[in-house]
Amino acid sequence: xxxxxxxxxxxxxxxxxxxxxxxxxxxxxxxxxxxxxxxxxxxxxxxxxxxxxxxxxxxxxxxxxxxxxxxxxxxxxxxxxxxxxxxxxxxxxxxxxxxxxxxxxxxxxxxxxxxxxxxxxxxxxxxxxxxxxxxxxxxxxxxxxxxxxxxxxxxxxxxxxxxxxxxxxxxxxxxxxxxxxxxxxxxxxxxxxxxxxxxxxxxxxxxxxxxxxx
Amino acid sequence: xxxxxxxxxxxxxxxxxxxxxxxxxxxxxxxxxxxxxxxxxxxxxxxxxxxxxxxxxxxxxxxxxxxxxxxxxxxxxxxxxxxxxxxxxxxxxxxxxxxxxxxxxxxxxxxxxxxxxxxxxxxxxxxxxxxxxxxxxxxxxxxxxxxxxxxxxxxxxxxxxxxxxxxxxxxxxxxxxxxxxxxxxxxxxxxxxxxxxxxxxxxxxxxxxxxxxxxxxxxxxxxxxxxxxxxxxxxxxxxxxxxxxxxxxxxxxxxxxxxxxxxxxxxxxxxxxxxxxxxxxxxxxxxx
Ligand code: SF4
Ligand code: SF4
Numbered sequence: 001x002x003x004x005x006x007x008x009x010x011x012x013x014x015x016x017x018x019x020x021x022x023x024x025x026x027x028x029x030x031x032x033x034x035x036x037x038x039x040x041x042x043x044x045x046x047x048x049x050x051x052x053x054x055x056x057x058x059x060x061x062x063x064x065x066x067x068x069x070x071x072x073x074x075x076x077x078x079x080x081x082x083x084x085x086x087x088x089x090x091x092x093x094x095x096x097x098x099x100x101x102x103x104x105x106x107x108x109x110x111x112x113x114x115x116x117x118x119x120x121x122x123x124x125x126x127x128x129x130x131x132x133x134x135x136x137x138x139x140x141x142x143x144x145x146x147x148x149x150x151x152x153x154x155x156x157x158x159x160x161x162x163x164x165x166x167x168x169x170x171x172x173x174x175x176x177x178x179x180x181x182x183x184x185x186x187x188x189x190x191x192x193x194x195x196x197x198x199x200x201x202x203x204x205x206x207x208x209x210x211x212x213x214x
Numbered sequence: 215x216x217x218x219x220x221x222x223x224x225x226x227x228x229x230x231x232x233x234x235x236x237x238x239x240x241x242x243x244x245x246x247x248x249x250x251x252x253x254x255x256x257x258x259x260x261x262x263x264x265x266x267x268x269x270x271x272x273x274x275x276x277x278x279x280x281x282x283x284x285x286x287x288x289x290x291x292x293x294x295x296x297x298x299x300x301x302x303x304x305x306x307x308x309x310x311x312x313x314x315x316x317x318x319x320x321x322x323x324x325x326x327x328x329x330x331x332x333x334x335x336x337x338x339x340x341x342x343x344x345x346x347x348x349x350x351x352x353x354x355x356x357x358x359x360x361x362x363x364x365x366x367x368x369x370x371x372x373x374x375x376x377x378x379x380x381x382x383x384x385x386x387x388x389x390x391x392x393x394x395x396x397x398x399x400x401x402x403x404x405x406x407x408x409x410x411x412x413x414x415x416x417x418x419x420x421x422x423x424x425x426x427x428x429x430x431x432x433x434x435x436x437x438x439x440x441x442x443x444x445x446x447x448x449x450x451x452x453x454x455x456x457x458x459x460x461x462x463x464x465x466x467x468x469x470x471x472x473x474x475x476x477x478x479x480x481x482x483x484x485x486x487x488x489x490x491x492x493x494x495x496x497x498x499x500x501x502x
Contacts, residue, residue, distance in 0.1 A: 152321055153332065157339035158384035160318040161372040164442045170321045182380040197387050200296060200340045
């Protein structure tokens with residue numbers, strides 16, 4: 001899931017300065033779970049913007065906005081309201097915001113959220129990053145724990161030697177990723193996997209922009 | 215004696231450390247290093263230690279070499295991708311620098327430019343492999359080099375890491391990747407170091423124990439709380455706290471540790487952390 005947080009109202013009003021009539025779009029998936037762009041948040045945003053003198057021309061929650069077909073359907077359904085709007089405030093991740101921009105034939109889209117990471121939902125309001133989308137998964141050798149994500153330096157061949165009380169050198173509140181991997185491998189009786197030298201990563205596998213066709 | 219010769223002769227190896235200035239005036243670093251020429255086997259030059267932006271290690275090594283010191287070019291994975299790392303290693307060798315020490319490096323967050331992008335394109339094991347390749351005349355993708363570097367390549371280990379097993383696994387990988395010697399995190403617990411040496415002996419590479427000059431009780435407490443694998447015993451903290459002449463006591467403590475390490479260790483690497491000017495006295499006191 002894409003974990004996001006809402007931008008402050010001050011920043012949003014800053015880039016909405018020249019736009020008076022706003023269409024609000026939320027997301028029924030990730031942003032709903034994150035409580036950053038679901039129905040409740042869209043309604044709250046409506047209130048807040050009205051208070052600041054904006055006119056809300058319409059509201060929609062797309063399921064999901066990051067699907068171009070859904071974005072196009074949204075455009076067809078709301079053509080009139082959109083044509084009289086100065087812009088769309090997208091309470092969705094950056095991917096969804098751009099899909100909306102394309103689906104609405106280049107309508108001005110303003111981002112209301114900051115997309116943070118691909119994350120796992122632990123419980124309401126608690127999210128954790130487990131994968132940085134490196135393009136070449138290695139967790140077969142690391143007991144199912146991603147070293148690129150849990151190790152602050154993304155090391156592939158073991159701990160940096162800086163962990164103290166099993167906490168990471170970079171953040172003493174957080175467990176050292178490599179000690180976690182070591183312990184888990186040991187539990188599984190697979191410590192030998194840690195002894196194999198992992199070659200340098202092929203960063204060309206995670207170039208952007210990426211595209212998959214067919 | 216050069217580091218390579220010292221290693222080959224199996225003598226007790228003595229190395230120290232120089233910290234480049236923040237700026238281009240290297241005169242203090244050079245003046246403090248000058249008396250070490252001929253007295254130590256090599257002087258390491260830190261590579262933006264603690265992620266603090268400074269004069270580069272490579273250039274500082276060159277300047278030290280000009281005054282007759284055998285420098286060890288410390289190179290971390292923090293700031294350079296594999297292109298720049300390999301190129302800087304070739305550059306060092308082209309300048310006649312004979313030793314390098316490969317480290318992971320501190321994260322930029324711990325330094326004076328916390329906004330910097332952390333690179334870590336390679337880790338220390340992968341960089342050691344890259345250096346081994348360069349020595350054999352090939353770059354990381356197998357392209358042939360015109361003239362290959364002949365380097366004495368070292369790595370680091372934390373002998374009192376807890377748990378020790380993952381550290382030993384990584385050490386073994388470093389040896390397999392081409393590390394010819396190790397310098398260690400500062401040792402204050404000689405017995406703990408001896409335990410580590412029993413386990414690390416099988417790697418058959420010289421291990422040079424780290425010594426950090428203890429400057430104050432505050433520094434000891436800070437290290438105990440924050441630095442991995444360092445435990446300054448209370449007895450030493452009391453000694454440095456209850457004395458009038460701190461440098462004198464510090465020298466005495468370091469000499470005492472060096473003396474005890476002469477048995478279990480293959481050498482000592484003395485890190486003065488700002489007290490470079492006392493290094494000759496430390497060597498005198500330790501009979502080195
Ligand atoms: S190695 Fe880590 S970052 Fe790469 S795909 Fe696997 S989990 Fe994701
Ligand atoms: S302390 Fe552990 S998690 Fe942190 S950078 Fe070092 S190896 Fe990675």
